[in-house]
Amino acid sequence: MTYKLPSDEEVSEAIKRSLSRRGLVNSQRKLTDLVKRELKSIDSEYAVTEERVRKLAIERGLAKLAINARDTGTKTSSSTCPVCSKRMGHIKNLTVYGGSVDLGYRCPKCGYWTGVKSRRPIRYIFSVKD
Secondary structure (H helix, E strand, O other): OOOEOOOHHHHHHHHHHHHHOOOOEEOHHHHHHHHHHHHHHHHOEEEEOOHHHHHHHHHHHOEEEEEEEEEEEEEEEOOOOOOOOOOOOEEEEEEOOOEEEEEEEOOOOOOEEEEEEEEEEEEEEEOOOO
16 A cells, blocks of 8 residues: 655644634544645645654644543653653642742643653644634
C-alpha cells in the first residue's frame, strides 16, 4: 500500500476546515479522522498520523487544547512535555524560610502540567480558537 505525505500547510488547512465544521472535537483520533477525510478530498493517497496532527495544531496555534490526564503514581523525572515535546518549566513555591520548592512542571507552549507525581495525558479536546 502506497501513501503520500502532505505538506504542513495542507495539514494545517485541513485542521482549520475540520474544526470550523465541527467546532469541538473531543479526541485526537476523531480529529485525525476528520483531517484525513479532508486530505483524501485533495489526494486519495495522503496519510497523516495522530501525533503530527496534534503537534501541528499546537505549534501553529490552530486550536484551543484541553488535556485530560491521569496520575501514574510514579515520580516525575522528565522535563520534556509528552504532548508537544517542548521543554517544560518548573513550578516553584517559596517557603516560609526563603527557599523554594519544586511543585511540578508546566509546558509554556500547550499548557500541560504535572506535579511531583507524574501525570500522563489520556484525552485531548480540540476546539476552535477565538
